[in-house]
Amino acid sequence: MTDRVYICPIGFAPAPQSEHGNAIRIAGGMIYASRFAVILRRDGMVVERWLASTDTIDEVLANLSEECVVEAQAQWADLARVHPPLELGQRTVRLDQPQVVGILNVTPDSFSDGGKFLDRPEDGREHAAAMLEAGAALVDIGGESTRPGAPAVWEGDELERVIPAVEYCAAMGAAISVDTRRPAVMEAALDAGAHVINDVSALRHDPRSLDLVAARGCPVVLMHAPGKQGSEGDDLHADAGYTNVVFDVFDWLRARRDAAVEAGVTRENIVLDPGIGFGKSLADNLALLNALPLFHALGQPLLLGASRKRMIGALSNEVPAHERVGGSVALAVTGLDAGVQFLRVHDVFETVQARNVWRGMRDAALTDFGGLPGT
Numbered sequence: 001m002t003d004r005v006y007i008c009p010i011g012f013a014p015a016p017q018s019e020h021g022n023a024i025r026i027a028g029g030m031i032y033a034s035r036f037a038v039i040l041r042r043d044g045m046v047v048e049r050w051l052a053s054t055d056t057i058d059e060v061l062a063n064l065s066e067e068c069v070v071e072a073q074a075q076w077a078d079l080a081r082v083h084p085p086l087e088l089g090q091r092t093v094r095l096d097q098p099q100v101v102g103i104l105n106v107t108p109d110s111f112s113d114g115g116k117f118l119d120r121p122e123d124g125r126e127h128a129a130a131m132l133e134a135g136a137a138l139v140d141i142g143g144e145s146t147r148p149g150a151p152a153v154w155e156g157d158e159l160e161r162v163i164p165a166v167e168y169c170a171a172m173g174a175a176i177s178v179d180t181r182r183p184a185v186m187e188a189a190l191d192a193g194a195h196v197i198n199d200v201s202a203l204r205h206d207p208r209s210l211d212l213v214a215a216r217g218c219p220v221v222l223m224h225a226p227g228k229q230g231s232e233g234d235d236l237h238a239d240a241g242y243t244n245v246v247f248d249v250f251d252w253l254r255a256r257r258d259a260a261v262e263a264g265v266t267r268e269n270i271v272l273d274p275g276i277g278f279g280k281s282l283a284d285n286l287a288l289l290n291a292l293p294l295f296h297a298l299g300q301p302l303l304l305g306a307s308r309k310r311m312i313g314a315l316s317n318e319v320p321a322h323e324r325v326g327g328s329v330a331l332a333v334t335g336l337d338a339g340v341q342f343l344r345v346h347d348v349f350e351t352v353q354a355r356n357v358w359r360g361m362r363d364a365a366l367t368d369f370g371g372l373p374g375t
Contacts (some may be wrong), residue, residue: 004041005068006247010051011035012337014365019186022054027296028082028096030362031339038053038072040064044243061305078299083341086219088175088195093137095301097359100175100352101138101344102131103307104169106161107145107153120140125168132174135352138196140344141165141189142179146200146278148237158185166192181205181229183212192217196271197221199235200278202228202256214264221303222256224249224275240279248292251275254298256317271342273303277310280305285311289331292338303342304335307351329354 012034016023023034038060040048052060061072075080083095093099104124106296128139143161144153162178162185169176170193177196178189183206186197197219202222203209207230213220227238253272260270274288285306296304306312312327313319323346332343332351336358345351 002043003065003068004247004251005064005072005075006037006039006041006294007052007072007079007297008037009033009035009038009075009079009296010037010293012293014362015179018365024054024080026293026339027301027341028080029339029341030097030359031293031337033079033293038064039245039247040065040068041244043218046208046244046247064242074299075297079296081296082300083301086196087218089170090173091175092135093175095341098340098355099137099342100135100348101140101303101342102128102134102136103344103346103349104128104131104139104165105140105145105361106141106143106165121164121168124165125172127173127268128165128169129172129239131348132172134349135356136348137356138175138177138293138342139169140177140179141169141194142198143185144180146179146236152234155182155184158182159188163188163192166194169193181209183208186212187216190218195219199223200225201229202253203260204256205234206230208261210263210265213260213269217266217269219269220260220265221269221271221273222260223273223303223305224251225280226279240281240284242284245280245284245287246294250294250298251290253295257298257300262286267300268313270300272298272300273305276304276306285309289334292335292340295334297312301341302339304332304338304340304342305344306331306335307343307345307347325350333358 011034013019013034016032017032021031026033036052038050038052050060061069086093141162143158166176166189171189176194177197177198178194180186181199197213198221199224225236226240227235247341257270276285306329308321308324312324316327329349331351333354335343
């Protein structure tokens with residue numbers, strides 16, 4: 001019999017004073033929670049669910065076994081964990097406010113913009129500069145499409161695509177992440193001026209990746225994808241059998257976080273991504289998006305990558321990828337409301353504008369009226 005516990009924020013406040021101080025600041029960011037669900041799962045099935053506030057959390061945790069209490073207390077502390085800024089070359093990226101990551105695909109077959117920048121470095125350079133000017137905190141460069149059914153890319157081809165893009169972005173002084181699962185590409189990209197590794201396989205594709213990231217001391221994004229990797233397989237979208245997608249992804253990310261820490265990666269360098277669209281149905285994706293606040297209980301910054309994805313088309317008459325800007329911004333705001341630190345997007349200008357308006361409202365709430373109008 002295996003028991004697992006989860007603490008999920010479910011009641012949010014625009015500012016702590018609206019709850020007379022009985023709220024916690026989630027992840028040191030710009031959202032506050034005053035009510036929480038404490039969920040007990042036994043052998044994969046939910047068997048108990050309690051509601052708690054900041055005043056009653058200890059009383060609720062007393063219902064748990066000793067082992068579960070230790071885990072629950074760690075999650076409670078992690079919900080309020082303040083994440084230090086990332087020092088990325090010339091740029092400091094603060095994690096007490098949401099940041100936008102702009103996508104630069106140098107591929108022939110990415111689902112949204114494949115081929116636009118692969119053989120035209122001047123266009124890629126212009127696009128990267130426009131994203132930075134629009135307010136992107138990082139440029140995320142990818143040389144391999146990871147859409148369902150995309151063929152694997154030979155390492156040499158990926159290097160030829162990625163490294164020139166890293167070099168021209170580095171020349172701009174950009175903070176750069178590289179979307180790759182191959183250690184040779186990781187190492188060459190870091191040597192060329194990249195700062196962050198964004199691995200859709202969560203460092204599973206090649207056993208050397210864990211040691212490399214630990215040795216280089218760089219931040220890494222670990223993304224959930226159900227498919228086996230390396231010698232066991234190469235399809236990120238395969239083997240997607242979930243008992244409960246939210247808790248299964250949570251447990252999987254916790255295991256990958258712990259594996260990275262055991263290999264020598266510091267916790268301050270680990271960012272987690274629930275992997276929207278990777279081996280997940282529309283219902284799975286919606287469940288994860290609605291449960292995003294839970295993932296702060298893992299104690300790491302979170303990245304959300306839902307931009308222009310197929311689920312938006314499924315909810316809007318199957319519009320093509322380039323017509324999914326409105327849906328992408330809607331999902332970005334969902335991430336903002338959940339306290340996500342990074343939004344990985346194609347449409348930087350629109351997302352930054354939405355983020356700035358959202359932040360203005362949050363800032364105003366901290367000094368807003370003290371009660372009802374006229375009091």
